[in-house]
Amino acid sequence: MTARVIDGRAVAARLRERLAAEIASLPFAPKLVVLLVGDDPVSAVYVRNKDKAARAAGFTSETERLSAATTEAALLARIAALNDDPEVDGILVQLPLPRHIRTEAVLDAIDPAKDVDGFHPLNAGLLAIGRPALVPCTPKGVMTLLAEAGVPVAGARAVVIGRSNIVGRPMAALLTLADATVTLAHSRTRDLAAECRRAEILVVAAGRPGLVRGDWVAPGACVIDVGINRLADGRLAGDVAYAEALPHAGWITPVPGGVGPMTIATLLANTLAAARARRGVGAIAA
Numbered sequence: 001m002t003a004r005v006i007d008g009r010a011v012a013a014r015l016r017e018r019l020a021a022e023i024a025s026l027p028f029a030p031k032l033v034v035l036l037v038g039d040d041p042v043s044a045v046y047v048r049n050k051d052k053a054a055r056a057a058g059f060t061s062e063t064e065r066l067s068a069a070t071t072e073a074a075l076l077a078r079i080a081a082l083n084d085d086p087e088v089d090g091i092l093v094q095l096p097l098p099r100h101i102r103t104e105a106v107l108d109a110i111d112p113a114k115d116v117d118g119f120h121p122l123n124a125g126l127l128a129i130g131r132p133a134l135v136p137c138t139p140k141g142v143m144t145l146l147a148e149a150g151v152p153v154a155g156a157r158a159v160v161i162g163r164s165n166i167v168g169r170p171m172a173a174l175l176t177l178a179d180a181t182v183t184l185a186h187s188r189t190r191d192l193a194a195e196c197r198r199a200e201i202l203v204v205a206a207g208r209p210g211l212v213r214g215d216w217v218a219p220g221a222c223v224i225d226v227g228i229n230r231l232a233d234g235r236l237a238g239d240v241a242y243a244e245a246l247p248h249a250g251w252i253t254p255v256p257g258g259v260g261p262m263t264i265a266t267l268l269a270n271t272l273a274a275a276r277a278r279r280g281v282g283a284i285a286a
């Protein structure tokens with residue numbers, strides 16, 4: 001058996017087209033502002049892709065590049081101004097931030113109604129108690145991929161590797177809400193291979209290239225590779241040994257071209273949802 005490869009670029013393109021059609025019928029263009037502190041080249045690529053996708057779908061998108069020496073107080077002041085600006089629907093502060101800035105203080109400062117990353121404690125808490133509002137883009141994008149690929153989730157045994165607030169934790173919450181039976185694994189998990197072998201859905205978000213080996217994948221399982229690792233030769237690789245996993249899996253996502261494009265398309269979906277909610281044209285969709 002060879003896995004069906006889930007084409008994240010195609011699913012993301014369809015989602016962006018739907019958003020563009022919706023925006024064309026609105027009396028305003030939803031506006032996203034991205035704050036990028038410092039000049040990390042990897043972050044710069046993501047930010048450029050976001051800008052391009054947003055504009056093509058009819059959003060207003062602005063990226064503010066702040067110097068690496070920006071103080072926490074200056075960044076908080078900028079966020080406060082964006083919170084107060086009625087034209088701004090979504091605010092995203094690119095992570096990671098320089099070490100002299102406290103990430104928590106920054107995330108706490110974003111108006112939860114404009115928090116299109118879903119990282120504010122209010123949005124994280126709502127998701128944790130099953131009342132999702134703005135949901136983190138990467139795990140939400142994974143749920144879209146599962147639905148589009150026709151992967152059965154309700155009742156399935158799911159294993160998530162990684163417990164970050166950005167990916168793993170909200171991923172486990174969303175799978176639980178969708179009635180999967182979820183195991184959340186991490187670096188202290190005693191026997192990761194054994195946990196993985198039990199998974200019908202395996203979501204890997206550890207940031208360790210090649211962590212998941214082919215014989216960790218149960219026959220026919222759905223393998224979602226969230227990892228994005230830059231190898232020494234400059235190529236991108238996921239957290240799954242892709243060629244090894246392919247003959248075992250029922251479905252698999254490639255890197256690049258899998259989850260990454262869904263993150264950006266879902267960010268745009270969240271921005272549209274936030275705009276509708278704030279401007280009183282429709283509620284936030286779960």
Ligand SMILES: NC(=O)C1=CN([C@@H]2O[C@H](COP(=O)(O)OP(=O)(O)OC[C@H]3O[C@@H](n4cnc5c(N)ncnc54)[C@H](OP(=O)(O)O)[C@@H]3O)[C@@H](O)[C@H]2O)C=CC1
Pocket residue numbers: 138161162163164165166167168185186187188189192205206207208211226227228229259260261263
């Ligand atoms: N495709 C996309 O759109 C996105 C991709 N990413 C990528 O996803 C990956 C994860 O990102 P992020 O969640 O931010 O990363 P973090 O570094 O914040 O978290 C990594 C998690 O993986 C766990 N982990 C690390 N090593 C192992 C191991 N050997 N065995 C088991 N668990 C392990 C850690 O465990 P512990 O908690 O015990 O330390 C931690 O919970 C990265 O490659 C990142 O680039 C991230 C965001 C978006």
Ligand SMILES: Nc1nc(=O)c2c([nH]1)NC[C@@H]1CN(c3ccc(C(=O)N[C@@H](CCC(=O)O)C(=O)O)cc3)C=[N+]21
Pocket residue numbers: 045046049092093094095096117137138228236255256257258259260261263264
């Ligand atoms: N506040 C904040 N929110 C984020 O969502 C956020 C962040 N900070 N910091 C960095 C991570 C990483 N991330 C990615 C988004 C898109 C791709 C993506 O589009 N990847 C493509 C192309 C990759 C390439 O070719 O460079 C792919 O996988 O096919 C990857 C990674 C969002 N993140």
